[in-house]
Structures are given as structure tokens and as C-alpha cells.
Amino acid sequence: MEEDDELCNTTLDLGIGLKKFVPQRDHDRKNKHVFFLDLSIPLHSSDHAIEGSGSGSGSDSGSGSSSLKVNFEDHKQASKDSVSNGCKGDEDRNYGRKKLRLSKEQITLLEDTFKQHTTLNTVQKQTLAERLNLKPRQVEVWFQNRRARTKLKQTEVDCEFLKKHFERLSEENRRLNKELVELQSAVKMEHPPQTPPPFFIQIPKAAATLTMCQSCEKVGKSRGGDGGKAGGGPLT
DNA sequence: TTACTAGCTTCAGTTACTTCA
DNA sequence: GATGAAGTAACTGAAGCTAGT
DSSP: OHHHHHHHTOOOOEEEEEEEOOOOSTTOOOOOEEEEEEEOOOOHHHHHHHHHOSSOSOOOOOOOOSTHHHHHHHHHHHHHHTOOOOOOSSSSSOSSOOOOOOOHHHHHHHHHHHHHOSSOOHHHHHHHHHHHTSOHHHHHHHHHHHHHHHHHHHHHHHHHHHHHHHHHHHHHHHHHHHHHHHHHHHHHHHOSSSOOOOOOOOOOHHHHTOOOOHHHHHHHHHTTSOTTOOOOOOOO
16 A cells, blocks of 8 residues: 555656657757657655665675785775876776775775765766876766666666556556446446447557566566566557 | 857766676 | 676767857
């Protein structure tokens, strides 16, 4: 019943289809066609997804015995001492591409900053980079990836919500159809000769042949059921 | 005013690397 | 120790915006 309450307090405004991407920020004015799943749902879970997600994979790992361990340990120490940036190579374009593992402290500060604003201007980026002993480019990349993770997480939450809502509507549709059939048979009993033409409420074809995005499939699989997978036809 | 260009930013998609079971 | 999956830092390319010419 908690779900019911949640639904009751929720405004649903959704659409699935192909449309022009509507820019949400001044600097985000791409006008390309994208597949969208547009929801205006104030979900508690959404907030959680944004606040509690990402980068939580214990980056402060002290294990490992490769030569890189030295770098990580050095970096950990360095970030504590604010001496080294732990960055390998002089170029941003690092062809060796040895990956830096950000320290716990660095991630904490990045996360805190991200909670305040998900994009940084040049000054903010520079300042943060100095505080973290990283290059501005690294801060920029982290924010890019963080935004991507947030978006993915949000999409998963939205898909999950849509799935539940669809199931709820399907159930209601079944119930109403059943009720209709019962009423029709009752009317038939009373007025056998003048039977009105029967009509049925059907689930829209498009809804019945929804193609699941990867995120939804993931969620569905992780829940162990059939995931509410409904057909395989592409959306039109 | 319009057209072009350079420099910047963002995003989506991908790659490469690390960690862990 | 080998291996595959998951997580994520870093890269690439496309596209939009702005300022300068």
C-alpha cells in the first residue's frame, strides 16, 4: 500500500517516442533526434538515486600487488599530504593510459561539489582541481562521467516506475474488462433480442509491444522474474 | 546584417584498466 | 593463477554556442 500512496502523491507526465531533444540548460542546445523517456515525476527514489549513487566502489583499495600499487599508495599518501596529483605522464592524452584511482578524500570532495552543481565553469573547475591536486581535465572528465552515471541511474528508476505503473494499469484494464463482460451478459439476460454490439477496451498496441531499454531489462533480470517483458517489436 | 571560423562546452558511446568474486 | 563481470577514468567524435572577423 505504500506504493499506492506513492502513486497517489505523484503526478505522472510521461511520453515514449521519437522527438526533438528539448534543451534543459542554456549550454545544452543540441537539437538532434533522440529516443526519449520523458517523465515529470517527483519521485523520492529519484532523489535518492541522485544523492546516493555512483562512485561507491571503494576506491580506497589498498590491496593489489602490481607495480601500480606503488602509484596508488603514493597517490593516497599524496592526496593526504596534498603534494602530488597522482597523475601519470605529462600529457592529458596519455597513450599508455594507466588509470588513476581517485582517493576517498578526492571522491568525497568531488561528490560534495557535484551535489551543489552538476556542471562547473572554468574557474570552479580550476579551483577544484587545485584543491584536489588534479588536472582540470581530470575534474572535467570526472564530472562528465558522474553526470552520465546519474542519468543512467535515473533512467533505471524511471523505467522501473513506468513498469510498475504499466502493470497496475494492465491489471485495472483486466478488471474493467471483466466487469464489462459481466454487465453485458446481465443486459443480455434482460433484453435478449436487442443486443448492442459488444465493444472491448484493449491495451494500445504500442504499449503492448513496448521494447525495453537495456536499463529496464537489467532491472527486470535483477529482479529474477520475466521482467514484464512485453513483446519484441520496435517502437514506432 | 550575414556568413564563416575558431575555440569552447556538453553528451553519447567506447576503450582500457582495476578490482573482485 | 586464470577468468569474467562490474566499475570507472580517460578518450573520441559530433553537435551547439559564442565571439571575432
